[in-house]
Amino acid sequence: MAKPSFSDEIANLLYAAHGNPIKTCIQCGTCSGTCPVADYMDHTPRRIIGMIMANYKDEVLASNTFWYCASCYHCTVRCPAQIDIAELMYALKRYSIWKHVYPEELIGPVFSETFVKTIVRSGRSYEPILAPAYMFSFGVREFLQEAITATGLMLKGRVPILPPRIKRLENFKRMISKVIPVGEAS
Numbered sequence: 001m002a003k004p005s006f007s008d009e010i011a012n013l014l015y016a017a018h019g020n021p022i023k024t025c026i027q028c029g030t031c032s033g034t035c036p037v038a039d040y041m042d043h044t045p046r047r048i049i050g051m052i053m054a055n056y057k058d059e060v061l062a063s064n065t066f067w068y069c070a071s072c073y074h075c076t077v078r079c080p081a082q083i084d085i086a087e088l089m090y091a092l093k094r095y096s097i098w099k100h101v102y103p104e105e106l107i108g109p110v111f112s113e114t115f116v117k118t119i120v121r122s123g124r125s126y127e128p129i130l131a132p133a134y135m136f137s138f139g140v141r142e143f144l145q146e147a148i149t150a151t152g153l154m155l156k157g158r159v160p161i162l163p164p165r166i167k168r169l170e171n172f173k174r175m176i177s178k179v180i181p182v183g184e185a186s
């Protein structure tokens with residue numbers, strides 16, 4: 001059986017989530033025109049969709065576009081082809097982390113991967129594990145300010161010293177393994 005193309009893989013990810021007909025994009029540019037962060041993206045939403053359809057996998061995964069998406073859904077509600085572009089951005093993040101391919105200078109991938117692993121392991125978010133994913137990108141002053149604030153929150157019991165765990169964690173792990181591709185990607 002032939003290996004699915006990159007555009008098929010992304011279309012399948014969206015289909016699993018939404019039945020999203022990405023291949024019906026008419027390249028009208030409404031999504032890019034309405035996107036509040038398009039100026040900061042290295043490829044606009046319209047362009048990234050065109051690149052997916054052309055199977056430009058390496059170029060898409062090297063892009064900051066989906067990591068800069070603010071999930072505002074302006075594009076999704078305005079797309080004349082009813083493509084859920086915001087969900088596409090989430091699908092690209094999941095795919096990129098699953099394949100371990102993303103621009104190293106971005107905070108988003110490491111933060112997202114750490115967040116998901118924390119949830120998978122304990123069922124709860126835990127800020128002290130998440131913080132190193134972004135704190136080292138701060139200047140010295142901001143880093144110290146964050147560290148002082150975090151210590152104060154811990155001393156006041158607002159942030160637990162040890163990572164919390166939910167009850168019936170094994171049940172949760174079984175459930176989440178059906179929706180998150182936990183494990184190594186090929």
Ligand code: SF4
Pocket residue numbers: 024025026027028029030031032045046049078079080081082083085
């Ligand atoms: S608004 Fe919809 S149809 Fe137009 S370019 Fe964006 S995704 Fe394609």
Ligand code: SF4
Pocket residue numbers: 031034035036037038045068069070071072073074075076085086089
């Ligand atoms: S959901 Fe993302 S891609 Fe769409 S308009 Fe908002 S920021 Fe831009």
